[in-house]
Amino acid sequence: MPVFKTPFNGYSVRFSPFYESRFAVATAQNFGILGNGRVHVLDLSPTSPTINELIAFDTADGVYDVAWSESHDSVLVAAIADGSIKVYDTALPPHSNPLRSLNEHTREVHGLDYNPTRRDSFLSASWDDSVKLWTLDRPVSLRTFREHAYCVYSAAWNPKHADVFASASGDCTVRIWDVREPGSTMIIPGHEHEILSCDWNKYDDCLIASASVDKSIKIWDVRNYRAPVSVLNGHGYAVRKIKFSPHRRNLVVSCSYDMTVCLWDFMVEDALVGRYDHHTEFAVGVDLSVLVDGLMASTGWDELVYVWQQGMDPRAA
Numbered sequence: 001m002p003v004f005k006t007p008f009n010g011y012s013v014r015f016s017p018f019y020e021s022r023f024a025v026a027t028a029q030n031f032g033i034l035g036n037g038r039v040h041v042l043d044l045s046p047t048s049p050t051i052n053e054l055i056a057f058d059t060a061d062g063v064y065d066v067a068w069s070e071s072h073d074s075v076l077v078a079a080i081a082d083g084s085i086k087v088y089d090t091a092l093p094p095h096s097n098p099l100r101s102l103n104e105h106t107r108e109v110h111g112l113d114y115n116p117t118r119r120d121s122f123l124s125a126s127w128d129d130s131v132k133l134w135t136l137d138r139p140v141s142l143r144t145f146r147e148h149a150y151c152v153y154s155a156a157w158n159p160k161h162a163d164v165f166a167s168a169s170g171d172c173t174v175r176i177w178d179v180r181e182p183g184s185t186m187i188i189p190g191h192e193h194e195i196l197s198c199d200w201n202k203y204d205d206c207l208i209a210s211a212s213v214d215k216s217i218k219i220w221d222v223r224n225y226r227a228p229v230s231v232l233n234g235h236g237y238a239v240r241k242i243k244f245s246p247h248r249r250n251l252v253v254s255c256s257y258d259m260t261v262c263l264w265d266f267m268v269e270d271a272l273v274g275r276y277d278h279h280t281e282f283a284v285g286v287d288l289s290v291l292v293d294g295l296m297a298s299t300g301w302d303e304l305v306y307v308w309q310q311g312m313d314p315r316a317a
Helices: none
Strands: 003-005 009-015 022-028 037-044 051-059 063-068 075-080 084-089 100-103 109-114 121-126 130-135 143-146 152-157 164-169 174-178 186-188 195-200 207-212 216-221 230-233 239-244 251-256 261-265 272-276 283-288 295-300 304-309
Touching: 003 051, 009 295, 009 304, 022 075, 022 283, 022 295, 037 063, 037 075, 037 304, 051 075, 051 084, 075 109, 084 109, 121 164, 130 152, 164 207, 174 207, 207 239, 216 239, 216 251, 239 283, 251 283, 251 295
Parallel strands: 009 063, 009 283, 063 109, 109 152, 152 195, 195 239
Antiparallel strands: 003 304, 009 022, 022 037, 022 063, 037 051, 063 075, 075 084, 084 100, 109 121, 121 130, 121 152, 130 143, 152 164, 164 174, 164 195, 174 186, 195 207, 207 216, 216 230, 239 251, 251 261, 261 272, 283 295, 295 304
């Protein structure tokens, strides 16, 4: 299956919601500690198992995440280590980009998520302990959500309720928010160590997953969150990112500092249904295509991006 070599360390990968062969990768130099960054927009070749670069955008600081616009097929936003969010248009040459830079966060922006229901707004999660709500037509944020006591690593919109989102923080909680309410509507003390990622189930809008430094993934039902629906153990180190499948209700994909990407069915006893060990450094980015059932992508600190079909070997030619 195709693989792409990036000059910097991979941090995040996201499939386009408009083009089944297109995806974006966020990268940072020197493992994101100090140095430049680059956003790669890549296309799978329709005729051969290769990945072609459509365009790349250079940044003065590392890029930790990317998110595609849900309303404009060529627009994406990037989370930058200097606290800014850059807006790019792949239909314009690099010298015409970024379209704008949103500068409100006071520390690194670590996570982005575009609203899949309303399609006009997105969230940013930052190490300044806050989440901000943005629209592309405004130079300033619509609102800032401050309750977390430590870095916010991830924010995710509910797939059915356009005003509801979740945030995952180093304060060991997942918080549920409704943008119409003054504060969070629910606090889930999910783990005893930092929570690095969260995601909503795409078929049951009451189910949410959390991934932690404690090496576990937990599935929660927000109607009764005293105990998790399921606990998924199998990673050897911190779980960096978690994603529910857009095609199968019970399927979850995760990636970890143990260098693996894992597939889970959280409704069966032997939940681990697939383990991929193709990375040779921390696996920190993973995604599942909304448009192609079973198409997966991952990136890591080994400066490699893999795209493969579920059940196949990512390294197979």
